[in-house]
Amino acid sequence: MRVEVHAERCIGSGVCALVAPDVFDQRDDDGVVVLLAEHPADEHHESAYEAAARCPAAVIDIHEAG
Amino acid sequence: MTAVSEDETGALPPLPLPGERNCPFGPPPEYEDLRAGHPVIKVACPTGVDAWLVSRYADVRYVLGEPELFSNRAGVAAHILLGFGGRDVPVGEGEFPRMDGAEHLRFRRHMAPEVSNMKRINQLRPLVQKIVDRQLDVLANTPPPVDLYSAFARPVTTAVIAELLDVPEADRPLFQRAAEALNAGASSAEDVAAALRPLFEYLYMMVVTRRADPGDDVISRMIVRSDQTDRPFTDTELVSMSAALLLAGYDTTASLISHGIVALLEHPQELRRLRADPALAGNAAEELVRYLGVGGGLLREVTRDTEIAGQPVKAGDFVVVAIQSANRDGALHPDGDRLDIGRASGAHLGFGHGPHQCVGQQLARLELTAVLGTVPRRIPTLRLAVPFEEIRFKTNSAVLGPVAVPAAWDEIVPALETEG
Numbered sequence: 271m272r273v274e275v276h277a278e279r280c281i282g283s284g285v286c287a288l289v290a291p292d293v294f295d296q297r298d299d300d301g302v303v304v305l306l307a308e309h310p311a312d313e314h315h316e317s318a319y320e321a322a323a324r325c326p327a328a329v330i331d332i333h334e335a336g
Numbered sequence: 337m338t339a340v341s342e343d344e345t346g347a348l349p350p351l352p353l354p355g356e357r358n359c360p361f362g363p364p365p366e367y368e369d370l371r372a373g374h375p376v377i378k379v380a381c382p383t384g385v386d387a388w389l390v391s392r393y394a395d396v397r398y399v400l401g402e403p404e405l406f407s408n409r410a411g412v413a414a415h416i417l418l419g420f421g422g423r424d425v426p427v428g429e430g431e432f433p434r435m436d437g438a439e440h441l442r443f444r445r446h447m448a449p450e451v452s453n454m455k456r457i458n459q460l461r462p463l464v465q466k467i468v469d470r471q472l473d474v475l476a477n478t479p480p481p482v483d484l485y486s487a488f489a490r491p492v493t494t495a496v497i498a499e500l501l502d503v504p505e506a507d508r509p510l511f512q513r514a515a516e517a518l519n520a521g522a523s524s525a526e527d528v529a530a531a532l533r534p535l536f537e538y539l540y541m542m543v544v545t546r547r548a549d550p551g552d553d554v555i556s557r558m559i560v561r562s563d564q565t566d567r568p569f570t571d572t573e574l575v576s577m578s579a580a581l582l583l584a585g586y587d588t589t590a591s592l593i594s595h596g597i598v599a600l601l602e603h604p605q606e607l608r609r610l611r612a613d614p615a616l617a618g619n620a621a622e623e624l625v626r627y628l629g630v631g632g633g634l635l636r637e638v639t640r641d642t643e644i645a646g647q648p649v650k651a652g653d654f655v656v657v658a659i660q661s662a663n664r665d666g667a668l669h670p671d672g673d674r675l676d677i678g679r680a681s682g683a684h685l686g687f688g689h690g691p692h693q694c695v696g697q698q699l700a701r702l703e704l705t706a707v708l709g710t711v712p713r714r715i716p717t718l719r720l721a722v723p724f725e726e727i728r729f730k731t732n733s734a735v736l737g738p739v740a741v742p743a744a745w746d747e748i749v750p751a752l753e754t755e756g
Contacts, residue, residue: 284457287454288701298449299449301449326688326691326693327690
């Protein structure tokens, strides 16, 4: 799995850091997404998918391969 | 289908809204037929605007997720509330809920560190727990029956937001009155403006004072951070953000707390599950937002000719997305009308979706989770003090929920050491 974020559209909702805190963090000064794990460990795949599905600004893309 | 079809005169059917006759937890019953047969239909809204009503989960999510096609410019509640914008009303300085694109993003990213950064939220957890426990200690010394809305839910949410903004205790009734006027649909635009004026004057003084002498509170930090940005925020913009946090932050969450408590008391099996396993509180909070959230729907304005689920809509048309209906759609959960605090309900639209998704959602989750993890344990004998049928629910408001929750109990047990 490879995770990609498009931070330019991020609204800093915190949904990704809520559901997948091992994969996503947020910048302190504006809440914008920080990708902690471009290739998350297997046990975090499900939460990474949930974060991508729930991101209000559709900022997160997940690539199966990679 | 009679309630939602055009009559012989060609008049539009009315927007289905919560009413006393309906189940107080769910969307009006018309929505089941709308989702099945008329997923996009023109309706007449209470404030006089006509709008396309969108009722299916996938379509509601689509509209909210395409802000370039569906603008916030008219104001999200202008279909049900006066004094809330409207197409012909200019967007005020700092009125970010009615802005789109980069203009809106500038405000969201300035508020995010205070209310939606998860590191910050996790730091606030002990404070919120302490506020919940203190208010339950107050209740423990009050002989029941007690109204849990005015004597528990509102004091808790008021204390949380007032602590964040550092509003002295004596000044808090000011923003309670303003929020009540804002959320009561029956008011005129002039009444709303009159009720808000003292609050805006108060917040303006607060911004001026803290600009001169910043403290360790949300307003001071927003001022300090603003000066480090490319385009610092004006005093009016800072007042606007502070007012949004104050007004949106306390009555919506207080109503959800009291609505949620009533819903759980009417679903005793779910309440027992929660009492047995307080670790379910976070999940229960999410499920209650899905089950109860945003009864009046949200308004958008079409920016260019397009389609919603095959229905052509024109630039300038209004669209109302029925959040409650979407959250009950069988496409999201086959048993969507059932309250199930154990389900994975995170894909709901109870906080909205898209760039305008609720800015205070993490704070709401934090408060609701603390309440749901604490109240069933500390008040094991909690019950309604009147028959359920006598509980009255708000119908003329942007924020739904019970008018009052008369409750009784045998005993309130002390807080856990770790909770304090």
